[in-house]
Amino acid sequence: MENTTQTQMPLVKVSAVTKKFGGFTALSNVDLVIAPGERVGLIGPNGSGKSTLVNCISGMLKIDGGSIEFAGENISSLPPHARVHAGIARSFQIPRPFKTMTVFENIMVVLNFSGNDRKSADDLRSTEERAMDIVQGVGLHSKKDHVSASLTQVELRKLELARAMAANPKVLIADEALAGLSGAEVDEILDLIMGMKEKGVSVLMIEHIMSAVMRFSERLVVLVAGNKIADGLPQDVINNPEVIKAYLGE
Amino acid sequence: MNKNRNFYLGLVLVLPLLASLPFWVQSEYFFFAAYSVLQFVILAVAWNILGGYAGYVNFGSAAFFAIGAYSTIVGYKLHFPQGANILLGTFMAGLVGLGMGYITLRLKGVFFSIATLAMSVVLLTIVTNTPFLGGARGVYVIVSRESPVGTGPYIHWLYFLILAMAVVSVIISRIIEHSWLGQGLMAIRDDEMAAEGLGVPTLKLKLIATSISGALMGLAGTTFPYLITYVEPTATFNLSFAVNSIAMPIVGGLGTWIGPLLGALLLGSIQQIASVTLSSSWNLLIVGGVLVLFVTLAPNGLVGFFKKWSGK
Numbered sequence: 395m396e397n398t399t400q401t402q403m404p405l406v407k408v409s410a411v412t413k414k415f416g417g418f419t420a421l422s423n424v425d426l427v428i429a430p431g432e433r434v435g436l437i438g439p440n441g442s443g444k445s446t447l448v449n450c451i452s453g454m455l456k457i458d459g460g461s462i463e464f465a466g467e468n469i470s471s472l473p474p475h476a477r478v479h480a481g482i483a484r485s486f487q488i489p490r491p492f493k494t495m496t497v498f499e500n501i502m503v504v505l506n507f508s509g510n511d512r513k514s515a516d517d518l519r520s521t522e523e524r525a526m527d528i529v530q531g532v533g534l535h536s537k538k539d540h541v542s543a544s545l546t547q548v549e550l551r552k553l554e555l556a557r558a559m560a561a562n563p564k565v566l567i568a569d570e571a572l573a574g575l576s577g578a579e580v581d582e583i584l585d586l587i588m589g590m591k592e593k594g595v596s597v598l599m600i601e602h603i604m605s606a607v608m609r610f611s612e613r614l615v616v617l618v619a620g621n622k623i624a625d626g627l628p629q630d631v632i633n634n635p636e637v638i639k640a641y642l643g644e
Numbered sequence: 645m646n647k648n649r650n651f652y653l654g655l656v657l658v659l660p661l662l663a664s665l666p667f668w669v670q671s672e673y674f675f676f677a678a679y680s681v682l683q684f685v686i687l688a689v690a691w692n693i694l695g696g697y698a699g700y701v702n703f704g705s706a707a708f709f710a711i712g713a714y715s716t717i718v719g720y721k722l723h724f725p726q727g728a729n730i731l732l733g734t735f736m737a738g739l740v741g742l743g744m745g746y747i748t749l750r751l752k753g754v755f756f757s758i759a760t761l762a763m764s765v766v767l768l769t770i771v772t773n774t775p776f777l778g779g780a781r782g783v784y785v786i787v788s789r790e791s792p793v794g795t796g797p798y799i800h801w802l803y804f805l806i807l808a809m810a811v812v813s814v815i816i817s818r819i820i821e822h823s824w825l826g827q828g829l830m831a832i833r834d835d836e837m838a839a840e841g842l843g844v845p846t847l848k849l850k851l852i853a854t855s856i857s858g859a860l861m862g863l864a865g866t867t868f869p870y871l872i873t874y875v876e877p878t879a880t881f882n883l884s885f886a887v888n889s890i891a892m893p894i895v896g897g898l899g900t901w902i903g904p905l906l907g908a909l910l911l912g913s914i915q916q917i918a919s920v921t922l923s924s925s926w927n928l929l930i931v932g933g934v935l936v937l938f939v940t941l942a943p944n945g946l947v948g949f950f951k952k953w954s955g956k
Contacts, residue, residue: 452841478843486841492834494899503831506824508843561843 405430405465405565405596406451406482412459413446413620420446421620423460428565428596433588435611435628436600439640442617444600445487448569451598452484453477465564479509483563487570487600489550491542497553498538501525501560508561525560532556532586548579555586565596572603580606608632616640651818655811662807666791666800675799677920679871681912682806683864686813687885688892688904690860693817694853695890696899697826699833704744704760705889707767708858710880711737712865714777717875720785721776730805730866737862738855745854749847752836761886768881782876785869798870805867813860818901820856829853830899861889884928888912891935897947906946910934 408426412419421443428434438444449455451462453474462470464480472480492500502525519527529535532552537545542553551571558566568587572580584606590597601607607614607628614631616624618640624631631637666675687705694700715733724732748759772780791801820826828849831839840846869875888911896907911934915927942949 454837454841473845473847474840475843475845478841483843484841486838490835490838492831492838494830494834499827503827503839503844504842507828507831507839507845557842 402429403466404428404463405432406598407463408447408451408460409463410460411447411450411457411462413443413450413455414458419620421450421617424617424620424622426615426622426625428598430564431591431594431596433591433597433610433612434599435607435614436598436617437602437604437607437614438617441619443620444617445569446620447617448484448567448598448600451477452482452567475507478561478563481562481564482567483508483558483561483565484567485554485558485569485571487573489547489554491545491550491553491557493543494541496539496541497534497545497556498525498529500542500553500557501528504557504560528556528560531559533582547574548582551575551579551583552586555583559590563595565598566590568597568599568601570600570602572601572606584610604632655815659811663804666795666803672797672799673920675797675803676871677916679799679803679806680916681909682803682810683868684888684892684912685810685905685908686806686864687861687889688896688908689810689813689817689901690857690864691889692893692898692901692904693820693829693860694850694857696893696903697821697829697833698850698853700749700850700853701754701757701890702760702854702857703757703886703890704764705861706881706883706885707760707764708737708741708861709865709868709885710767710771710877711740711858712862713868713875713880714771715862716866716869717777717783717785720869726870730809730863733866734859734863737865738859740862741854741856741858742851744858745851749850749854764881764886768877771881772877778875780877782874785873785875787870787873802867802871806864809863809867813863814901814905816856816860817904821901825849825852833899884931887928887931891931893945895934895938895945897945900947903945903947910946 404427406426406428408424410423410425411421412423413421424447436444436447446455450457453472457470461468464477464482469477469480492503495503502521505521505525529538532555534549534552534556537549545553555568555571571587572583575583580603587597587599588610599610611628613626614628615622616631616637623640624634624637687709691702691705694702712733715736716729719729719732744760744763748756751759771777777783787798789798791798793801793804828839828844831844832846832849836846868880872879892907892911893904894907895911896905897903911931914930914934918926918930938945
């Protein structure tokens with residue numbers, strides 16, 4: 395996998411990124427590369443800086459050092475919405491729906507603002523039809539006209555993913571998209587995320603559920619206390635003594 | 645589309661009726677009262693564009709209104725025609741809206757509101773200390789006795805003007821509500837971080853909203869000097885403008901074009917009636933009372949109440 399990332403231009407290239415909150419260093423010199431179409435799992439104990447890294451890539455947080463490149467362009471100083479236009483979409487750890495809007499309207503907002511409303515020559519569907527297809531794709535069509543505040547936890551997770559997909563990203567960042575779901579629900583959502591690969595979308599997934607991580611990841615990255623301690627094939631990484639130490643102690 | 649047709653059909657039916665009032669209503673006072681109510685319609689509708697759609701509570705409505713009024717004073721002193729003064733005031737208030745937005749929109753919630761209140765105080769101080777604008781003493785505007793379109797007294801003309809301005813404001817507000825701009829602003833209101841994180845250029849949309857909202861509030865103020873003919877800071881920066889432009893959308897229903905319209909018609913009319921039957925010093929008390937009543941009994945305003953009542 396290391397070879398493939400070196401031969402083709404990486405889609406996302408995080409170089410020596412540092413992020414501090416006052417005197418606390420949340421990320422120190424973190425490097426991360428995501429190749430086009432690659433599925434990368436990001437794990438680490440609580441407070442290791444996973445969400446901070448995601449927030450730095452998506453632009454919610456400004457980095458204090460290093461650089462973030464997307465498709466060869468330095469995007470370190472772009473505001474979040476501009477990064478969405480470039481092709482980075484994310485879902486939030488705790489679903490953040492537009493709560494006064496219906497499921498359908500939630501998707502429409504993203505279609506209208508992410509730069510994904512333009513029809514290409516081979517796609518003559520109207521924006522409404524595309525929104526409908528996305529809603530159908532995540533299995534929320536029966537709830538299409540329900541106000542999003544009335545959705546259940548699984549449905550909110552689906553909506554969160556559907557909105558990210560509606561931005562037509564080149565890379566999707568799923569921040570604990572499976573948290574708080576039951577076994578069958580985990581599989582359902584995971585299938586949705588795995589399906590992104592067929593569309594050529596790279597996915598960076600933060601997750602605690604190890605079975606899901608192992609099923610999902612082509613490559614696994616481990617953060618501990620703001621440092622990257624492992625990056626490689628999932629099987630190798632989970633057998634890495636340092637990783638075991640970080641999770642289980644000495 | 646159907647809704648659009650109904651709206652413009654309603655407008656075509658109601659507008660001639662309102663425009664014909666000067667031809668068969670005798671009382672001149674009626675038009676002063678109607679002017680006041682329509683002025684509040686503009687303020688409420690304008691406030692709602694930022695406060696109702698985007699959820700940013702602006703306490704500085706009086707400042708924007710005053711910018712409109714004092715722009716007219718400047719234009720008047722420079723012998724500009726009335727139409728030019730109206731455009732000037734609207735433009736200036738829009739510009740200040742843009743500037744204020746740029747400075748304050750990084751603030752959230754109550755901090756933004758306090759910043760707008762502070763802006764109002766700053767502008768009041770500037771006006772009070774600028775002799776060209778009349779300072780604390782105020783400045784007179786001389787208007788003709790008759791309406792330039794020959795229907796009778798000058799107030800008829802002002803009534804036509806404010807009616808047209810109110811209609812324009814309501815149409816603009818309604819267009820925004822059903823456009824991508826309204827959709828984006830509502831996304832900001834619901835969750836600004838999620839909106840930004842999903843591609844909504846939040847700062848740009850908020851700046852557009854403060855500019856339009858400010859411009860319309862200024863518009864409401866541009867003809868004020870012609871109405872009272874004596875402009876001084878306390879009347880122009882009056883608390884009643886700031887309070888009413890917040891209370892009216894809340895009472896009518898936030899975040900819809902019709903809510904502020906209904907709220908302004910209701911609260912504006914009650915205040916005018918109270919001014920005649922009791923005393924105008926009751927006005928703010930009435931606004932406060934009605935507001936408390938609505939917040940506790942019908943928190944979604946008249947619009948929410950009707951929706952619930954009709955079971956939709």
